[in-house]
Amino acid sequence: MRSLLVASNGTSSKSMPPIISCQGIALAFGSRTAKQQVLSDLSLDVQSSQIVSLLGPSGCGKSTLLRIVAGLIEPDAGEIIVDGELVSRNMPRTSREKLSFVFQEPALLPWRTVWQNVMLPCQLRGEHRKRETRDFVEHLLGLVGLQKSDWRKSPSQLSGGMKMRASIARAMSTRPAILLLDEPFAALDDMLRSKLNDLLLAIASEQRCTMLFVTHNISEAIYLSHSIAIMSQGRIAERMEVPFNFPREAGLRSTSTFAAYYGQVSASLSRGNS
């Protein structure tokens, strides 16, 4: 079914209904007396096989929106439709399986080896013994750049970057149609961050995966995505299409056009949050 979707998507993505559609999302945290509105009347569409970055300052509700799309938090108002199905806390297993989440921290289980950690989602679905699953996980581990000798290691033996690679492999192990990423590279240094950005793009193009990527790093948002949604005060303040071609050129970040666009996004961001 997915291959069909991808095939038709390649030709005319705009005419297709969006794979993620959020309409009128509102959410408030806190008690009845001291309510804090986190999201208000937020709407966002993401087309299939696109990478969309949610860009905004800390505390603007980016991560909350991501968790709502994942069905982990129920909004006060509004509805989310993912691949034609309504998202809710008790949505059927088959619909939830289309989504996968990469957390800000690697969140690996310390008592499991790298291999066992990456296998975990498949194991929870009872698919871990299938030859096909094992082959795919092996392929994924290679794709994220983890050597065979690392597979038997425990997470505490890995560096921060390797843990995040394993975490991404785990999220992809069930072949999700949509990958939700919550500032996965925020704790890593710039060198490693750009390496992993390229890795993510490689995965996205190979697996034909839609990605919703939360970040507060402007350059990362531009480099990774087809389109940037700038968030401020619980709303999408502006939607910007990134004017660079995929696959990204190696030196894109140091070009003057990139710098100019960076300035544009930065201006929009501060306009939205002033």
Added chain:
Amino acid sequence: MNSLLSKTQCKSRNKWLTYLAPFWVFTVVATFWHFVVVWLQVPSIILPSPIAVMNALWQERVVLLNASWVTLQAAAVGLLCSALFGSLTAVVFSQSSLLRIALYPYVIFLQTVPIVAIAPLLIIWSGNNFRTIVLVATIISIFPVIANVTSGLLSINENLRELFRMQSATRWQMLTKLQIPAAIPQLILGLRISSGLAVIGAIVAEFFVGNSGEYDGLGTIMTSRQANLKTAELIAALMACTCLGILLFASVNLIGATLLRRWTRVSGFESER
């Protein structure tokens, strides 16, 4: 390089100190004790000299070793029962907040009830036997296990919980694949505290079982030595009790360290910045 060398030297010096320093303290205290007894001419019924105690320890070595073995078995079985039933209780508590709220006060009651007061009652119910000793050791040592494991099962990292929810994990999968493995370090922590308590429980229970001839643990030995005013032998038995406690604690520590190697293994290299 130089600083590394001095660091290793420092480490080995520390290792020596770990064993030597307590030994020095022991020597100083024993010497002081000996001279106090000699100078003040303390009657040996009140306080025998350390030499007399060492003598008693040597003379009674077979009796004490046998009794220690009996008490060790009772304490160890009690500790195992605590680990098993305490963990089971904690699992039940983690699954139902209603049961947790309803039953927790009674678990605290287990912790606060004076064991000396209920031991005679348990002997009436269960008899002058090994089973009663194990029962008392279990009752006194179960609370740290329940408290620690319950908190371990419930305080799961939110991201890990969400990871399982994203995969629509069942309650059973959540328990067996996430909560129980995550609570193992807490179980070991609880058992460390419980190991000392189990020895205390076993010895206290043995006080009450008395010298009936059916059962001879360290506690029974101590009551009989006390009745005969054999103070040196009493202190010797006391030393055996302490050794027993240390032995059980060290065993739990060793087993814990082996089990937890994967949880605490420290990264020794960085292949990627």
